[in-house]
Structure formats: C-alpha cells, structure tokens
Amino acid sequence: MILPIDLLLLLFLLIVGTAALLVRDLLAAIVLAGAYSFIMANVWLQLGATDVAFTEAAVGAGASTALFMACLSRVPRWEKE
C-alpha cells in the first residue's frame, strides 16, 4: 500500500462518482460509471485483492457498461428537466 496513490485514487473516486450523479447526459453517466469501476479496480489492487480487481475490471468496466449501453438504445438519451 502506498498512501499518496491511495489518497489520489479515493479523490478520483469522489470526483467521478459525483460527476456521474450530477451529469444530465445518460451516455456520459454510463462512461463515468465505467471510469469509476476502473478506479475501483485500482483500489482493490492497492488493497492486495488481485482477484477482486480482475473481476471488477472485467465485469464492472467491461460487461456492465456494455449492458447499460444496450439499455440506453431503448430509452431517451437526455434526462428530463
């Protein structure tokens, strides 16, 4: 565990998570959720759980982003005001 990298990753997590909540464009929200998953995989790696990091990168950033995209093709892209 390297403390500065940990703090930087947690800061990124906060920024990306807040942005995914606040953004109006749902496509951008999905991409931000994928970025959140990748940073979370790095956090797992920092904690020494390589298996969990692997699963997070494959499922969270790869598969679930693709499934969200497929859902988005059926709903309007912009959130209602």
Next chain:
Amino acid sequence: MTPERRVYKRDVIIDVTAKLMFPLTLLFGLYVMIGTGGTGGGFQGGTILATAFILYITVFGTKTGREKMPESTNTFFSSFGLFLYNGAGWLAVLFTFGAAQWLNMSAFWPVADYVGTAGARSFLVSYMVSVGIGLTVMASFVSQYFDLAWKEEDEMEEGGEG
C-alpha cells in the same frame, strides 16, 4: 424532446479495430481461464470472452453478430459448460467407484499417477472446471446482451436512437 437524428457511416478504423481485437480478446480470455497460476479463473475469463463478442456485436450490429454467435451455438455453450463442470465432479466419483466425494479432484487417479494429487487437482480445476464455468458465463452474458440490444423490424421503423 426530440431524439437527435444522425446518420451513422461505417468507419474503417472502428471496423478494423474490432476485427483485430476480437481474436486477441478471445485469446486473452482463454489465458485468464487456464493460463495464470493464481489470479483469474472461470468467471473472469468467461466475462472477457463475452466482452469480445459484445464488442463485435456493438460494432457490426445484431444481425451480423447473430451470424457470428447463433442462438443454437449460444444454447450449446451454456449447457456444455455446465456439462463440463458437472462431469469433472462426477469423474472423481466414477474413477474411485464411489469412494471419493463429488468434485474430489485429488482422487482422480489416471492423472494423479503422473503428476501427483495436487497436480491432478490443479489440472482438472483449471482445464475442466474453469473452462466449463467460463463457457457458461460467456454464453449467458452474450445472450443477455442480445436480449437487450435486439430490435424487431417494426421497432426499427418507429425510430429511437438505435
């Protein structure tokens, strides 16, 4: 709120990248399933295999993707993976005539005579159990993606932003 209409042209960069990455991603998924010693395993490798198919379907459309991964092949893989996993469990029972329990890999004598019990266990777990889990996970993910992304003919005319 009007959905924006945009005509999507086929882009050569996206086509070539998807075609290049498809076999490499499949190879990497296989490596994660059976190659690595500690990390990785059936679920992770299967998800990576599914991601390769999802990339192909996203780029070339559901019709072309169905030709690559037909419904029958999907069903075959999802049941064949379960068959492999279950078969690896029952092999241990069969080869010891019921003395060992289900999935007790160290009792698998044809391989254990050559590489030892621990070797036989890791051999069977990585080559049969992991591959079985991976195939089932891949087929399930691809099937889910098809269910979500597939659009019927009348739906296409109606519009939306597919």
